[in-house]
Amino acid sequence: MFSGVAYCADCGAKLYYCTSKSFETRQDHFVCYTSRKKGKEVCATHFIRAVVLEEMVLWHLQYVTSFVTAYEDIFRKKMNAKHNADLKKQTALRRKQIAQAERRITELSRLFKRMYEDNISRKLNDIRFEELSNDYEMEQSDLESELEQWQSELTEQEQHADDVERFFSKCRQYTNLTELTPTILNYLVSKVFVEAPDKSAGTE
Numbered sequence: 472m473f474s475g476v477a478y479c480a481d482c483g484a485k486l487y488y489c490t491s492k493s494f495e496t497r498q499d500h501f502v503c504y505t506s507r508k509k510g511k512e513v514c515a516t517h518f519i520r521a522v523v524l525e526e527m528v529l530w531h532l533q534y535v536t537s538f539v540t541a542y543e544d545i546f547r548k549k550m551n552a553k554h555n556a557d558l559k560k561q562t563a564l565r566r567k568q569i570a571q572a573e574r575r576i577t578e579l580s581r582l583f584k585r586m587y588e589d590n591i592s593r594k595l596n597d598i599r600f601e602e603l604s605n606d607y608e609m610e611q612s613d614l615e616s617e618l619e620q621w622q623s624e625l626t627e628q629e630q631h632a633d634d635v636e637r638f639f640s641k642c643r644q645y646t647n648l649t650e651l652t653p654t655i656l657n658y659l660v661s662k663v664f665v666e667a668p669d670k671s672a673g674t675e
């Protein structure tokens with residue numbers, strides 16, 4: 472379950488899972504990929520038994536999730552404050568991009584109209600007209616799909632409140648955890664270990 476998730480603290484390489492039919496479960500272990508392949512001189516041997524790693528991570532999860540559960544209000548406030556600051560920046564940027572794209576789409580329609588008139592009056596030959604209109608059409612359809620994506624991003628950001636509450640409900644659920652599963656590990660590695668420290672809520 473820790474394969475691909477555990478890394479060496481010194482060199483940053485992945486930890487390499489070692490198991491064998493002749494091993495008992497408690498003998499399965501992880502070693503640093505660098506020290507295994509390139510030698511101890513490059514990265515000193517780092518070794519941890521899988522059961523020890525599991526126990527430590529489980530303990531840490533219980534600790535972190537019970538901490539989050541105990542200080543839920545502070546965490547909620549912090550998460551919302553950070554979200555609002557990020558959101559303001561992001562929303563402003565998206566709004567600007569949307570306005571620019573809309574302006575360009577209008578401009579393209581105007582250019583196309585002029586080009587069409589020039590073609591009718593023979594100022595622009597048919598081959599050139601064909602080329603230019605293909606370019607304009609392509610640019611317009613790219614812009615339209617970008618517009619659609621940006622607008623749906625703006626909608627997604629409004630779901631933040633639901634995400635926060637889902638996070639707290641998971642934390643309450645995991646406080647009494649007795650066994651790790653890959654699903655729980657994946658969820659919490661992305662949410663608790665990566666995101667929570669960044670909220671710096673623990674400093675209050």
Ligand SMILES: [Zn+2]
Nearest residue numbers: 479482503514
């Ligand atoms: Zn290493």
